[in-house]
Amino acid sequence: MRKLDISVIGVPLDYGQSRRGVDMGPSAIRYAGAIKRLEAIGHTLKDEGDVQVSAVEHKDREATNLKNLEEVVQATSELANRVAEVVEKGNFPLVLGGDHSIAIGTIAGLSSKYKNLGVIWYDAHVDMNTAETSPSGNIHGMPLAVLMGRGHERLVNIYKDGQKVKPENIVIIGARSVDPGERILIKDLGMKVFTMHEIDRDGMTSVMKEAIAYLQSKNVDGVHLSLDLDGLDPLYTPGVGTPVPGGISYRESHLAMEMLEDSGMITSAEFVEVNPILDEKNKTADVAVGLMGSLFGEKLL
Numbered sequence: 005m006r007k008l009d010i011s012v013i014g015v016p017l018d019y020g021q022s023r024r025g026v027d028m029g030p031s032a033i034r035y036a037g038a039i040k041r042l043e044a045i046g047h048t049l050k051d052e053g054d055v056q057v058s059a060v061e062h063k064d065r066e067a068t069n070l071k072n073l074e075e076v077v078q079a080t081s082e083l084a085n086r087v088a089e090v091v092e093k094g095n096f097p098l099v100l101g102g103d104h105s106i107a108i109g110t111i112a113g114l115s116s117k118y119k120n121l122g123v124i125w126y127d128a129h130v131d132m133n134t135a136e137t138s139p140s141g142n143i144h145g146m147p148l149a150v151l152m153g154r155g156h157e158r159l160v161n162i163y164k165d166g167q168k169v170k171p172e173n174i175v176i177i178g179a180r181s182v183d184p185g186e187r188i189l190i191k192d193l194g195m196k197v198f199t200m201h202e203i204d205r206d207g208m209t210s211v212m213k214e215a216i217a218y219l220q221s222k223n224v225d226g227v228h229l230s231l232d233l234d235g236l237d238p239l240y241t242p243g244v245g246t247p248v249p250g251g252i253s254y255r256e257s258h259l260a261m262e263m264l265e266d267s268g269m270i271t272s273a274e275f276v277e278v279n280p281i282l283d284e285k286n287k288t289a290d291v292a293v294g295l296m297g298s299l300f301g302e303k304l305l
């Protein structure tokens with residue numbers, strides 16, 4: 005097992021969507037024991053604290069169909085710088101959200117080191133809307149499009165100009181809520197998506213084997229795991245802002261994390277969308293920390 009120097013960065017950002025409380029995600033995850041859990045496996049942990057997030061009032065609708073753009077740009081820009089510092093000193097970045105718009109900053113920062121990054125997007129959604137296609141105006145539904153170079157230029161050009169990940173280097177796992185504009189983009193770009201259909205039909209073992217082999221065939225120089233807790237069924241992770249029934253099970257998710265650990269390919273990770281206000285006794289943060297355990301090498305025996 006790899007022994008890693010893990011740098012934890014919290015991003016208490018909730019401006020990427022409209023349900024307050026996801027800004028408390030980083031504290032809920034820390035409270036659920038993330039640091040000690042990973043130390044117990046043998047890793048060295050450094051808590052780098054939280055990214056500074058504005059506290060202005062949330063806007064409801066905007067003419068641009070990009071809610072709270074300024075606040076999201078500010079926080080993700082700082083996050084990108086912090087992630088870049090972490091990877092430049094050779095540490096493993098573990099980012100705690102916050103809503104999923106933070107992926108724009110995490111992956112922008114990773115682009116300082118990784119020139120052919122692979123991404124595993126574990127999510128009920130595909131987060132590939134732009135202002136033109138978004139039904140909500142919520143930026144947390146847009147990060148994957150932005151990272152592929154599509155969307156508002158303020159978002160696309162965070163940290164450095166343009167595309168941060170190639171569409172063919174992305175694997176989406178768990179999708180079951182896709183908007184019309186996103187469906188077109190997936191088809192146009194020929195993206196690799198394992199929806200719930202493939203997980204039901206072939207099983208998680210087969211899906212993960214294929215996902216790992218696919219990324220290896222792209223000769224990626226690192227793989228980032230972006231795990232939205234709503235990828236799991238709301239039965240297991242009720243504390244999320246946009247739950248979708250019919251999701252990935254608790255056991256399947258642990259298996260997926262264990263297979264990623266066995267592959268040795270993951271070089272950074274983020275856990276997003278934990279909203280303690282919507283949760284039941286911090287259940288969702290507890291699941292997040294359990295999954296981190298499996299991802300970082302915890303074994304049952």
Ligand SMILES: NC(=[NH2+])NCCC[C@H](N)C(=O)O
Nearest residue numbers: 104129133140142144145246
């Ligand atoms: N990261 C998330 N939870 N995203 C949910 C996105 C929901 C919907 N597709 C939208 O664009 O608003």
Ligand SMILES: [Mn+2]
Nearest residue numbers: 128129232234
């Ligand atoms: Mn989601």
Ligand SMILES: [Mn+2]
Nearest residue numbers: 104127131232
């Ligand atoms: Mn998401």
